[in-house]
Amino acid sequence: MTPETWFWVGAVGMALGTLLPVRDAVxxxxxxxxxxxxxxVTGVAAVAYVLMALGVGALPMDGFTVQLARYADWLVTTPLLVLYLAMLSRPPRRTYVGLVVADVVVIAAGVGAALSPAPEKWAFYAVGCVAYAALVWGLMRTLPAALGDDADPRVDATFTTLRNLTVVLWTLYPVVWLLAPTGLGVLQPEMEAIVVVYLDFISKVGFVAFAVLGADAVDRVLGAADRAAATPADDD
Structure with missing residues (x-):
């Protein structure tokens, strides 16, 4: 199948994934x-996949096509995934801002690398890898520290599952980029489309599904916030 066909598959999968949190909210x-x-997360991704399937934002390069809609999708959805993890762990705002900055640098470096010839390509790639290392450090160390050792076990379990899913899958994206026509050209465009759609589906719809299944952790976070807000009034 052509990459465009896989983009339509991705659009349908993301749209179906959006129904899960909508139903939970109702x-x-x-x-x-x-x-x-x-x-x-899944709604923006569904729109991006529709745009890619229609050829919107497709920028032909020397031997491959850069899907600008894909990078725009990641620029919006990856901070949202980090935001959800932050909403569970409740770190200081500056921590979340720092993680988003690192995330944006990763995506921007990816765009720069895709649009640049060598050796500039590899310089951008290296910058992205360094920024990603900082992002992973924040996800693995800073957010769990904000959660604390005395965190509710259910909140801790849900956070850890979602965080680990995110880190493992996100780490595969630079590898795919390196092997794809944007990098070394080991993967053909059709195979790249299949792999990225699969990774996107698991990292987004999988994240959403696990989050909805573990939504009782959200109730505990909200309950803790209510008790914290009520404490000053009780002390008066």
């Missing part, structure tokens, strides 16, 4: 902020 309105973030 059934549990108290969770709507969390569900809105999840719906934003």
């Amino acid at each position: 059934r549990n309105p108290r969770r709507w902020r969390f569900d809105a973030v999840l719906a934003g």
Whole structure:
């Protein structure tokens, strides 16, 4: 099948994935902020895949095509995934901002590398790898520290599952980029499309599905926030 066919597959998969948080928000309105973030992840991805299937944002290069809609998708959805993890762990705002900055540098470096000839390509790639290392450090060390050793076991388990899923799958993207026509050219465009659609589906729809299944952790986060807000009034 052509890459465009796989893009349509991705669009349908992302659209179906969006139904999960929408249904949860209808059934549990108290969770709507969390569900809105999840719906934003798959909803934006579905739109991006439709645009790619229609050829919008496709920039022909020497021997391959750069899908600008894909990078725009990642520029929006990856910070949303980080935001959901931050909503569970509740770090200081500057921590989330720092993670988003690192994330944006990763995506921007990827665009720069895709649009540049060698050796500039590999310089951009190296910058992206360094920024990604900083992002992983924040996800693996900084956010768990904010969660704390005395975190609710259910919140901790849900956070850890989603964080590990994210780190493992995100680490595969630079490898695919390196092997794809954008890098060394080992993968053909059709195979690249298959692999990226699969990774996108698991990293986004899989994340959303696990988050919805573990939504009782959200109730505990909200309950803790309510108790913290009520404490000053109780002390008066």
